Amino acid sequence: MHKLHCRRHSDNRLSNTLSTPLCNSDEIEDPGSRGFEIKHGRNQLSLFVVHRDDVFTAFINRCPHTGVNLEWQEDRFLDMDNMYIQCATHDALFETDSGLCIAGPCVGQSLQPVTIEIIDGVIHVDPASTTHE
Numbered sequence: 001m002h003k004l005h006c007r008r009h010s011d012n013r014l015s016n017t018l019s020t021p022l023c024n025s026d027e028i029e030d031p032g033s034r035g036f037e038i039k040h041g042r043n044q045l046s047l048f049v050v051h052r053d054d055v056f057t058a059f060i061n062r063c064p065h066t067g068v069n070l071e072w073q074e075d076r077f078l079d080m081d082n083m084y085i086q087c088a089t090h091d092a093l094f095e096t097d098s099g100l101c102i103a104g105p106c107v108g109q110s111l112q113p114v115t116i117e118i119i120d121g122v123i124h125v126d127p128a129s130t131t132h133e
Contacts, residue, residue, distance in 0.1 A: 034049055045127070
């Protein structure tokens with residue numbers, strides 16, 4: 001199980017590998033989520049960031065059961081109670097901190113994590129951490 005809490009920096013130096021800015025951290029409510037499409041080489045990658053209990057986590061936007069996108073409306077990845085990530089297709093529930101499926105057809109499987117950092121209030125993603133399995 002991967003536990004991904006992003007690192008926060010307050011200087012102007014970007015990490016060598018974390019170079020793609022997504023948005024300002026205050027643009028995602030707590031609790032809340034937001035989807036992104038980023039270019040990585042020749043590929044377009046779909047990912048999302050969850051903000052819950054002052055922790056940001058990010059995952060590839062792909063259900064481990066069928067490979068479909070998870071959101072049920074634009075930027076809506078969380079269930080009605082904002083407790084879990086919910087797959088719109090099969091109602092599978094995933095923990096927001098680890099991506100582990102706890103209910104639905106893919107119990108025990110996990111969403112693919114993406115490394116993020118907050119630098120000067122801006123969420124950055126490491127495109128290299130989005131390599132598909």
